[in-house]
Amino acid sequence: MFFEVAESGGSSLAESHAGLDLQSGRSMKVVELYAGAGGMSLGLRRAGFDVIRAYDHMQCAVDVYNRNLGYHSIRADLGDVASIAPEISKLRPDMIVGGPPCQDFSPAGARIEGERANHTRTFALYVCSAGPRWFMMENVQRARNSAAWADAREMLANAGYGLSQIVVNAAHYGVPQKRQRLIVIGRRGERDGFLLGSIQEAASPVPMPLRAVFGDQLGDHVYNHPRTPGRRGVWSVDGPSPTIRNARRPQPASYEPHRNDSNYNQVTGLYFRPFHDARGVYSLDEPAPSIVRTSRERPRSSYIASPHPDDPAPASAAYVLTQKDTARIQGFPEDWDWSGCTSRDIDQMIANAVPSPMAAALGREILRRERGESHPGVPGNFGQWLAKEKKMAPQMVANTKWRVKRARQLLGGRDLQCQGAESHALEAAFEQEGLAKGTRSDIRRALRQFREWQEQM
Ligand SMILES: C[S@@+](CC[C@H](N)C(=O)[O-])C[C@H]1O[C@@H](n2cnc3c(N)ncnc32)[C@H](O)[C@@H]1O
Incomplete structure (x- = not known):
């Protein structure tokens, strides 16, 4: 079992792709479409890919991407296939990846296939026109049965791609979040299902709990190991902390919360604003629900008055997430530079992202197969x-x-x-x-x- 916890820092160009060359002696070149703030690119880079170009039409997403991952994201409307497809073909990518807009499929959205669903077809057009060896597409589960994906799938199959289509839960791929997503990985010339066994084997048997990320620090709190048992261990980063004598260490599982801990009322539960009548409070020993733009809103009085029966703690006492927390749950390093964007835009970019540990796990399986280090199973x-x-x-x-x-x-x-x-x-x-x-x-x-x-x- 592995738990790859989102690293803090490490977003600089220098960390890029050490020690990950392929048989051919170079890294695989990737172009990302609909790249947002760079969650997918970050994960693929960590797996060892060389992301050479990214596109998005949202200026602040392009700026955030460029400041953190290198200046290769371009602001463009990907609906303009006639202008952009020739440009991508010239880059000769080994792989094209992307998570086309999902609002038209999403349970949170209108559920009517419209303009944005069409981008799933557009994604396929880019792949078919550039003809990379590999592609990877991410979308919400609901996209699976859409007319847009049926058309895209047909175009990709006609262009000679074998498809491995699977719904994965990010909580089994190093992310403390129950986020179910449709992943389609294609490779030219393969049979359908060629990578499914490897993707399934890469899953951890148990879902990753929130504690794996927040074990020693939740939001603006820090754990300083008490010198005497029974003393307080959790302090606010905004207040004075005890004298630090090698006290910073992960919070041990055996630590008994102290009533003076700065997060004493919060450790029993974390509040994620639910949709409709879903549960709102989660314990640290389970994964979060799927992060959406409004996840970190405070509980409303109507929820507090009529909580979900399965809440492990009262919503009124539960910890309310900060933006830094939701970014960490989505696999962004703590020092990811979000400056220059509105708070609402940042929440949206965080919610939109492919969690980077999940992208890294899938990317590693692609690289292993590309190098001949993994083989399709024999059922x-x-x-x-x-x-x-x-x-x-x-x-x-x-x-x-x-x-x-x-x-x-x-x-x-x-x-x-x-x-x-x-x-x-x-x-x-x-x-x-x-x-x-x-x-x-x-x-x-x-x-x-x-x-x-x-x-x-
Ligand atoms: C699901 S998000 C992708 C998130 C990204 N994969 C990540 O990991 O951070 C979809 C992105 O598509 C972008 N988008 C929507 N319509 C677009 C268009 N016509 N042209 C370019 N980008 C577009 C949005 O701005 C959004 O960032």
Whole structure:
């Protein structure tokens, strides 16, 4: 299990992509569309990608992006495909990524597909025109069944992309937030579903709790380890704190809240303004709900008078988040420079972002596959099918599955759509490895059987 906690700092250009070169000897070049304040770019950079260009039409998002990630974000209306597509093609990106606007799909929005939903089709147009090896698109779950995504999917499949489409929960990818998002990763020439196993395996078995981020500091409070047990440990950063003698350390799980702690009334619950009749108060031992622009609003008197029955603490005593807190939950470093924007715009940019640890986790799986370090899995029911349909004994089933895995290694993790291309690549790998004739024909036969099973599925 991993918990990648959002690092503080580290947003400078210098940290960019140390030690992450590919077999080709260079980092993969990425263009991000609809880049906002840079959550997705930050995560991809941390995974080892080289984000060379970003686009957004909101000036303050472009300014925030540029100040924190380097001056390569451009203000542009991506609806103007005829002007921007040739520019992107010239950059020859290895991957195009983006989270097209989701308000027209979002449960918080009008649910009518309109102008903004159309950007999902526009995203596909950019991918098809530049033809990068990879793309990744993020959107709300609801987009899955939209007419816009159906059109986009068809364009991408016709252009030769195999698609891995999955709804992921950010809480299983290093983010203390139950944020369900549609992720579609495409690679040219692959079979559909080629990366699903790797994405599922990268998920942590348990969701990340808020405590993983706020364990020792919640908003404007800081933990100073008390010198004597039973003394106060949590202090406001705005007030005087005790003499610090190596006292800064993470708050231990065993720390008993003290009634004089500056956040004493707050640690029992955190308030996230809910939609409709959803729950508002959350404990530190669970992930936050999905962050939206209004998450950090104070509880209204109507909620306090009629709280959700599952609240773990009274809303009136719950901690109300600061903007810094919501930014941290979304994976932005504490020193992210948001200056020059209105508070409302900052809340919107934070809410819009792809949490950077999640983008990093997905990016790492793409890089591993690109480098041939991961392979598509061989599902267990293939073995059952071999036993039933091919009347194979258990040892033979195991051998056949092993040979399919070996074929996938020889193919560098590729799961090629075109059978001719696959056979050609396999024969080249046999030659390179100098495999014996018998081994080659065993592997060929196992792969044929695997494809037969796949067709029947
Ligand atoms: C869901 S947010 C993307 C957030 C970003 N992926 C991140 O991780 O921070 C969608 C973005 O699309 C931008 N946008 C909406 N319509 C646009 C258009 N016509 N041209 C360019 N950008 C647009 C919005 O300003 C917003 O920043």
